[in-house]
Structures are given as C-alpha cells and as structure tokens.
Amino acid sequence: MKFVLTKSEARRQAKAARNSLSDSEVSAHSRCIFDKLTALREYRDSSRILAYADCNREVATADFIQICLNDGKHVALPRVTAAGCMDFYEIHDLSELIPGSFGIPEPVGNRMLLPEPDSSVLMLLPGLAFDHFCHRVGYGGGYYDRYLMDKSWIFTVAVCHEVQLMAEIITEEHDISPDLLITENRTLYKNTCI
Numbered sequence: 345m346k347f348v349l350t351k352s353e354a355r356r357q358a359k360a361a362r363n364s365l366s367d368s369e370v371s372a373h374s375r376c377i378f379d380k381l382t383a384l385r386e387y388r389d390s391s392r393i394l395a396y397a398d399c400n401r402e403v404a405t406a407d408f409i410q411i412c413l414n415d416g417k418h419v420a421l422p423r424v425t426a427a428g429c430m431d432f433y434e435i436h437d438l439s440e441l442i443p444g445s446f447g448i449p450e451p452v453g454n455r456m457l458l459p460e461p462d463s464s465v466l467m468l469l470p471g472l473a474f475d476h477f478c479h480r481v482g483y484g485g486g487y488y489d490r491y492l493m494d495k496s497w498i499f500t501v502a503v504c505h506e507v508q509l510m511a512e513i514i515t516e517e518h519d520i521s522p523d524l525l526i527t528e529n530r531t532l533y534k535n536t537c538i
Contacts, residue, residue, distance in 0.1 A: 347511060347512075348511075348512045348513070348514055349473075349475075349510055349511075349512070349513050349514065350513075350514050351473075351481050351513065351514065351515070354472070354473035354475075354481050354510050354513045355472050355473055355481055355483075355484075357473070357510065358472050358473035358481075358507070358508040358510070359472060361505075361507035361508060362400075362401050362402075362472075362505055362507060362508055363400075363401060364507070365401055365505060365507065369505075370401055370403070370404055370505070371404060372528070373403065373505050373506075373527075373528040374403045374404040374405075374407070374408075375407070376528040377403055377503050377526050377527065377528055378407065378408040378411070378503075380526050380531060381408070381501060381503070381526055382408075382411060384524075386466060386499050386501070386524070387466060389464050390417065390464045390465060390466035390499070391417060391418060391463060391464045391465075392417065392418045392419075392420070392457060392459060392463055392464065392465045392466070393409075393412045393417045393418070393419045393420070393465075393466050393467075393468065394420055394421075394422075394432050394457070394459070394465060394466070394467040394468065394498070395408065395409050395412065395419055395420070395421055395468045396421060396422060396448075396468055396469075396470045397409075397421055397441055397448055397449035397450070398470075399446075399447065399448050399449070402470060402504075403503040403504060403505065405468065406438055408468070409421075409435075409438060410438065413435075413436065413437070418434055418457060419434065419435055419436075420432035420433055420434045420435065420451070420455075420456075420457035421433065421435060421441065421449075421450065421451050422450065422487070422491075423444060423445075423450040423451055424444065424445035424446075424450070424487070428485065428486065428487065428490065429487070429490065430487045430491060431456050432456065432457045432459075433450075433451035433453055433454065433455055433456055433457065434451070434453065434455040434456075434457045435451045435453065440452055440453055459495065459498060461497045465497075465498045465499065466498075466499050466500075466501060467492075467498050467499070467500045467501065468501055468502075468503060469488060469500045469501060469502040469503075469520075469522050470482070470488075470502075470503075471502055471504060471508075472508065473504075473508055473509075473510055473513060474502060474504050474508060474509050474510070474513075474522075474525055475509065475510045475511060475512045475513040476509070476510075476511060476512065476532065477512065477521075477534075478502070478521045478522055478523075478524075478525050478532055478533075478534050479512075479513050479515045479519065479521050480502055480515075480519065480520065480521055480522060481513055481515070481519075486518075488520060489518055489519060489520045492520045493518075493520075499523050499524075500520070500522040500523050500524070501522060501523065501524045501525075501526065502522035502524070502525045502526070503525075503526050503527075504525070504526075504527055505527060505528065506527040506528055506529045506530070508527075509525075509527055509530075521534070
C-alpha cells in the first residue's frame with residue numbers, strides 16, 4: 345500500500361529532517377546540487393536567473409548566485425511587496441541583500457526584473473517538501489504559486505536536500521510543480537529520475 349502524505353504531514357517531516365542536518369552536510373549537499381545544475385543546458389542557455397536567498401538550513405544559494413554573476417547572468421531575488429505578493433529585483437553583488445520579510449534576505453535596489461516570454465529565464469524554486477513526481481510543498485504563503493501562475497514559460501528548478509524528498513504528497517490544482525528537481529543524490533524531470 346502506497347503511503348501518501350498531506351501537505352501538513354510533509355512539512356512537518358521535511359522540516360524535522362532538514363533541521364537535523366549538520367552545517368557540513370548542508371554545505372556539501374549545496375555544492376553537489378549546484379555542480380549538477382550549472383552543468384545543465386538549461387542553465388547554460390539561460391540569460392536571467394531568478395534565485396532566492398536561503399535561510400533555515402535550506403540548500404545554500406550564495407555560491408550559486410556568485411557563479412551566476414560571474415557567468416554574466418542577470419540575477420534577481422524576490423522581495424515581498426504587498427500581502428501575498430512578491431517581485432524580483434536585480435542584484436550585482438551579494439552585499440545588496442538585507443534582512444527583509446520573515447527575516448529572509450531581500451534585494452535593496454529598485455531594478456525590478458520583469459521576465460518576458462521570449463527571454464531565457466531559469467527560476468530557482470525553494471520549498472519545504474517535495475515528492476518523486478516533482479510536487480512541491482512550500483511554506484504555506486503561496487508566493488511562488490501566484491508569481492508563476494501566468495508564467496509557465498519560465499523554466500523552474502527546485503533544489504532540496506534528499507531528506508526533504510517524500511514518496512508522494514497530496515497537492516492541489518493551484519500548486520506549481522517544478523520542471524526539474526535536484527537533490528544531492530538525484531535529478532528528476534517531472535516524474536523521470538535520471
């Protein structure tokens with residue numbers, strides 16, 4: 345019999361598992377994950393990267409953001425602009441981030457990056473729990489689901505520690521699933537493990 349988790353069960357299990365990781369494990373997993381990502385055609389072909397600043401033992405993004413900047417990519421991170429809304433603002437250096445909403449580092453500048461359908465955009469998608477079908481469970485605010493609702497042309501890549509990956513999670517129709525999910529152990533393209 346297959347065991348399927350509710351969102352709240354998945355959040356609880358993934359958070360506990362993630363919090364049990366050591367600093368060295370978080371660092372090693374992050375390096376491995378972003379080595380895989382930067383080797384992919386989807387990364388090489390992208391001109392704009394919508395990233396996020398990590399917190400609470402998420403996959404560490406600072407080194408990846410620096411690699412993107414060094415590679416000449418336009419890099420933008422989210423800033424909460426209104427209740428339930430966010431926009432992405434371009435940065436040129438990690439020093440342009442300060443603690444913002446929920447204590448998460450946000451860009452201080454005013455250069456909003458508005459991705460266009462004819463541009464090559466890769467979004468790094470955070471989340472708390474994921475499953476083998478690339479379903480994503482966030483923190484409950486719905487920010488990314490709303491942002492991506494009318495932007496299906498953005499290539500989305502979720503990154504997480506293997507311990508955040510569950511067999512199957514119950515999701516809803518409005519939940520956005522990433523095009524690609526990378527852990528330190530595997531790479532999943534929408535249901536296909538490679």
